[in-house]
Amino acid sequence: MTDSTTDLTVADIEQRVGEFLEAKTRMTWEPEVDLFASGAVSSLFAMELVVFVESTFGVAVEGTDLAMDNFRTVRTMSSLVTRLRTGGDGGA
């Protein structure tokens, strides 16, 4: 992990997301496993995921990005974060 959040790698992001999920669900999640497959995801958990992603990675998830598909797996979350971080002020 690096001090500066500007050069987070995909692996860094996925590690942080994985840690959060493990703490919340008491299960480990492989990067491609569907969190919502059971249909049991509460709106509270969805909210927690959104707030976690926004506050941990300094991004704002809004409008069409606020979609379940972007939060479905560890991998889709890291892609979303990477896209929002490079597409915004960070410039790439």
Place this chain on the structure above:
Amino acid sequence: MSETPPVVKCLVWDLDNTLWNGTLVEDGHVEVDDAVRKVIVELDARGVLQAVSSRNDHDEAWARLEELGLAEYFVLPHIGWGPKSESVRRIAEQLNFSLKTIAFIDDLPTERAEVEYHLPEVRCYPAEQADALLGLPEFSPPVVTVDARRRRQMYQAGFERDQEREKYQGADEEFLRSLDLVMRIGKARDEEITRVEELTLRTSQMNATGVHYSDAALRSFLSEENHDVLVVSMTDRFGPHGAVGVMLIEKAARAWRIKLLATSCRVVSFGAGAVLLRWLTDAAARAGVHLVADFRRTERNRMMEVAYRFAGFTTAQCPCLTSFSPPEGTECLHLEPVRQDPPTTMRVITPEPHVAGPEAEWL
């Protein structure tokens, strides 16, 4: 005109020389006046919760309450040696009640003064007033609903459930499955509207439209052909959760519009809101109509926005939206529904969607 004081939602009892005559530690044997017993039973029936704050040995005092046949009437007994203001504060926190709705009764002026000093909003009563409480307006809720009569059991079940959830080692979802949750969705009858109105008042955070519908307004929709008022209740192996949600739906030829969707914060962590949306999505898909949802962003309802978005609602334009005229400042989110599988964490019992058929399980 002076403002009516809010109805007391929880009365915290001192024990020695208040609930019972004498001091347990000194007298060894204490009895409860019939008048006081009557107050406890009647407040319970009115839906006023009762708790204990007493300086005593917990096990001894609780054993005596059990012998007296009164223990079951109390939630959150705080029997110990700390300051009473602290136990009253913790009781309010654990119940998630405002201090304005808490009352405290104690024979000792010093104890009442200590509570009044730290918690000025809590109403304090001297012990000799115990048998007069039933006549006071603040202990007389204007309407006693079905849920009020069993409110205490619901809270007791809730505490047990929370404890088990805390202790549970496995995944939370497995815990939810172990609860045998059953959600029942039904058309509201006249009697249920009162519970529902209370719910929309209390659930600003979980109210998607941020609009409050009054009792009268909701009642007026009961007789309207093109509106459905649906009440959601839940139970599990610990007991009933009572009425936990309400939906107000306007039906047009091409779409159903969700004008109100509110769920109780008590069932948020069970995913109740998401299950409701899925059920409605499935029902709309079967009926061949689109879904439209009123949404007005408030400071407290981002969770509902996330719930709608995660359920697939978007701001896309669709001809079906012209059927509705949402109030100023309200967005209409839109969804073309597809069939949904029922949830794995609970059984959902519903009326056949929007026809007067028998109720059935969503399978």
